[in-house]
Amino acid sequence: xxxxxxxxxxxxxxxxxxxxxxxxxxxxxxxxxxxxxxxxxxxxxxxxxxxxxxxxxxxxxxxxxxxxxxxxxxxxxxxxxxxxxxxxxxxxxxxxxxxxxxxxxxxxxxxxxxxxxxxxxxxxxxxxxxxxxxxxxxxxxxxxxxxxxxxxxxxxxxxxxxxxxxxxxxxxxxxxxxxxxxx
Amino acid sequence: xxxxxxxxxxxxxxxxxxxxxxxxxxxxxxxxxxxxxxxxxxxxxxxxxxxxxxxxxxxxxxxxxxxxxxxxxxxxxxxxxxxxxxxxxxxxxxxxxxxxxxxxxxxxxxxxxxxxxxxxxxxxxxxxxxxxxxxxxxxxxxxxxxxxxxxxxxxxxxxxxxxxxxxxxxxxxxxxxxxxxxxxxxxxxxxxxxxxxxxxxxxxxxxxxxxxxxxxxxxxxxxxxxxxxxxxxxxxxxxxx
Numbered sequence: 114x115x116x117x118x119x120x121x122x123x124x125x126x127x128x129x130x131x132x133x134x135x136x137x138x139x140x141x142x143x144x145x146x147x148x149x150x151x152x153x154x155x156x157x158x159x160x161x162x163x164x165x166x167x168x169x170x171x172x173x174x175x176x177x178x179x180x181x182x183x184x185x186x187x188x189x190x191x192x193x194x195x196x197x198x199x200x201x202x203x204x205x206x207x208x209x210x211x212x213x214x215x216x217x218x219x220x221x222x223x224x225x226x227x228x229x230x231x232x233x234x235x236x237x238x239x240x241x242x243x244x245x246x247x248x249x250x251x252x253x254x255x256x257x258x259x260x261x262x263x264x265x266x267x268x269x270x271x272x273x274x275x276x277x278x279x280x281x282x283x284x285x286x287x288x289x290x291x292x293x294x295x296x
Numbered sequence: 297x298x299x300x301x302x303x304x305x306x307x308x309x310x311x312x313x314x315x316x317x318x319x320x321x322x323x324x325x326x327x328x329x330x331x332x333x334x335x336x337x338x339x340x341x342x343x344x345x346x347x348x349x350x351x352x353x354x355x356x357x358x359x360x361x362x363x364x365x366x367x368x369x370x371x372x373x374x375x376x377x378x379x380x381x382x383x384x385x386x387x388x389x390x391x392x393x394x395x396x397x398x399x400x401x402x403x404x405x406x407x408x409x410x411x412x413x414x415x416x417x418x419x420x421x422x423x424x425x426x427x428x429x430x431x432x433x434x435x436x437x438x439x440x441x442x443x444x445x446x447x448x449x450x451x452x453x454x455x456x457x458x459x460x461x462x463x464x465x466x467x468x469x470x471x472x473x474x475x476x477x478x479x480x481x482x483x484x485x486x487x488x489x490x491x492x493x494x495x496x497x498x499x500x501x502x503x504x505x506x507x508x509x510x511x512x513x514x515x516x517x518x519x520x521x522x523x524x525x526x527x528x529x530x531x532x533x534x535x536x537x
Contacts, residue, residue, distance in 0.1 A: 133449070135448035135449045138448040138449070139445070139448070145448045147448050147449065149439075149440060149447065149468060149471070152428070152431075152437060152438040152439070152440070153437040153438075153439070153471060154437065155431070155432070155435050155436065155437055158428070158431070158432060158437075158438065159432055162432060181421055182420055182421045182424055182442075182446075183424075185421060185422075185424035185425050186424050186428050186438070186440070187428075189391070189397075189425050189426075189428060189429055190428055190429045190432055192391075192394075192397075193394075193397060193398055193401060193429055196394055197394065198391060198392040198393075198394055198397075199391040199392075199397065199425070200388075200391070200392070201388060201391070201421075201425070203421075206378070207421070208388065209374040209377040209378070209384045209386050210372065210374055210386060210388075229388055232388065232392060
């Protein structure tokens with residue numbers, strides 16, 4: 114039986130204690146999960162990356178897609194370590210070349226995620242990385258982008274999950290690997 | 297005009313004649329690494345940006361780092377982005393070339409490892425791609441420098457000029473401590489406004505800037521001049537237009 118949560122690894126607790134929770138950001142009632150404090154601890158940051166690399170290095174992953182902007186902090190180190198290309202998924206108008214986009218819902222209104230045409234090829238095996246999964250809207254948009262160009266999304270990887278928001282159910286059946294839950 | 301849509305798995309089309317990536321991997325004596333200059337470069341970068349006394353340290357003119365040409369050729373130039381007249385230096389194609397991306401990080405890591413650097417500061421968002429791998433490899437913390445209202449909690453901010461108007465970058469209070477030694481990473485230096493603001497932010501809290509490091513420089517925009525005493529290390533230069 115595979116476990117998606119690395120709950121027995123002793124490094125996990127060290128990472129969890131480094132995450133800073135900031136109340137009422139960006140607005141009242143939200144307990145914001147701040148991972149910048151993990152980045153300030155070289156051991157905790159290294160452990161975070163190592164845990165993902167150990168999981169994915171033998172899975173023939175050819176693409177790591179990172180969601181702007183905090184996915185850019187974790188995706189590239191994983192990509193470098195497992196020998197995959199890194200593909201940034203960005204807000205509109207940031208990528209300079211020809212792009213495709215996928216819309217997703219926000220609490221109020223919509224937003225878009227874009228990817229460069231040609232960055233990912235049919236048959237690529239992809240990992241999607243972000244710091245946190247909340248409602249799963251952004252990750253779902255990322256999966257759609259990758260599948261539209263014929264890539265296979267192997268898994269989504271996040272440092273933190275907010276399980277009460279049920280984002281895991283919005284991943285089109287793709288598995289989620291996360292390190293830390295926040296309830 | 298070169299086609300915007302490139303085939304990623306083939307060699308990128310050669311840049312148009314008016315635009316050329318000059319290949320240079322330059323070391324500055326204060327870090328005490330051998331200095332390499334491209335024998336084909338038309339401009340010699342003035343080492344005098346640094347006022348350290350070891351300027352006279354031997355610079356081995358043994359040719360450029362063999363990894364640089366591949367890094368340079370993996371960068372895609374997109375004309376007229378974000379607006380007409382700008383030749384945008386697109387590093388996303390470098391990130392698709394696993395060897396070029398690894399080599400880019402390795403060159404920076406070789407330069408900064410073992411130099412007592414405890415902080416790698418990276419400017420949002422493309423600095424987030426290059427900074428963390430360097431930080432991890434040299435055992436330093438990574439400090440993101442972000443646009444306003446992105447960082448939760450207490451921040452300090454620094455304003456800088458744009459072509460029209462101003463912008464700000466922010467850093468968390470308490471992320472760095474006085475006396476720490478830092479490098480600042482971004483994908484590219486153009487006018488130097490953002491990097492200069494990053495330098496000011498870190499110096500305000502007592503951090504020593506050992507160097508600024510970018511993959512690409514657009515030397516015609518004179519960004520280097522805005523960096524004060526902080527040296528600049530770059531891998532590739534390009535004409536701005």
